[in-house]
Amino acid sequence: MTYTALERLLHKVAFAAPQVQRAAADVEASLFRAGTDGGAGPPLFVTGLPRAGTTALLEALAEFDEIATHTYRDMPFVAAPVLWDRLSGAFRKSATLRERAHADGVMIGYDSPEAFEEVLWRLLWPEKYHDDHIELWRAADAAAEARAFLLSRFDRIVGLRAGGVPGARYASKNNANIARLELLPDLFAGADIVVPVREPLEQAASLWRQHRRFGALQAEHPFVAAYMADIGHYEFGRLHRPFAFGEFLDERGTHDPDQPDYWLAYWIAAYEAVDAARARLRPLAYERWCARPRAELGALVEAVGLPRGDGFERAAARVRPAPPAAVDPGLYDAALVERARAVYRALLTD
DSSP states (O other): OOOOHHHHHHHHHHTSSHHHHHHHHHHHHHHSOOSSTTOOOOOEEEOSSSSSSHHHHHHHHTTSTTEEOOBGGGOSOTTOHHHHHHHHGGGOOOOOOEEOTTOSSOEEOTTSBOOOTHHHHHHHOGGGBOSSOBOOOOGGGOOHHHHHHHHHHHHHHHHHHHTTSTTOEEEEEOGGGGGGTTTHHHHSTTOEEEEEEOOHHHHHHHHHHHHHHHHHHHHHOHHHHHHHHHTTOOSSGGGOOOBOOTTHHHHGGGOOTTSHHHHHHHHHHHHHHHHHTGGGSEEEEHHHHHHSHHHHHHHHHHHHTOOOSHHHHHHHHHOOOOOOOOOOGGGSOHHHHHHHHHHHHHHTOO
16 A cells, blocks of 8 residues: 555554553543444454465455455554544545556455455564564464453454444454464364465475565565565565474574575475364365356355355456466476475375
8 A cells, every 4th residue: 555654654653562552442442332242253363474375365255244354544543443433534545556566466445355354463472573584373372361362353353344234244364374384273162263275386486486576675675674674574575574483493594585496395384284283174176166156166265154145246256367377387396396296185185
């Protein structure tokens, strides 16, 4: 999104310290009742490494009346969406669409669903975030206070965006939740976790391209770097901090994020973790979903308990064809290619 000077100032105030978001959440709680008084359905999490259609899937799910998400209108007071909705109503802008910074054809506006949930996780577990990596969340990290805070935020999003729809559910696309596959099912009973899985060489190549793109963008525009740091987007560029999957951190000395092999090795580490947790989540084949959206979306909504109605038709119409495969396997180490393809096959084998 394009920010005016005043909006940038407001953003800096909102993210000046974690206590600002916490204070806003406290003020909201004192002024406004809970969004649905606990009547929301279990949350639905879309996660995985970027560049596998997670944004497109969230946009499709957001077409259902029963789904509520964060949108760009929640910035910068993500922890207090109802309070900010009331305060910003007088100067709300129209939802003009423009291509997002990834330059990938995805058009966004103020009402587009987006991943701002990471702001909440950083408030609750700041010790997980290190200068050069981010720890994984384990079942032992579950805490009743953190669960109550997150559920109250999710509930307010449902009340704000799907008020009156029985059993409406909060949904997020938070790529960082791939680091919480052990925790999420224990923290949120009945939650659904969907992980789009893309052909690994294609996804690794896309990650590499975006890493270089955002590195240049963040160097040229300091506010872009500050914005992405504030909302916890460490996927690419100068801010990149990998999740501590398996032995990946120990192996980083052999890989350079400016080279393609790094991203394929990272893909392997991440999706081996997904495969280990697959009994508690639902992999979604990216290429199959793009090729036959109605069939794949139909199976998905049945699995997560969403109805097949007008929302389903709108969602299916949003799906775009997958870009043509154009990656030379010779770009990568042959052993990494073999290992990645084995993980990919295992994930998509019923």
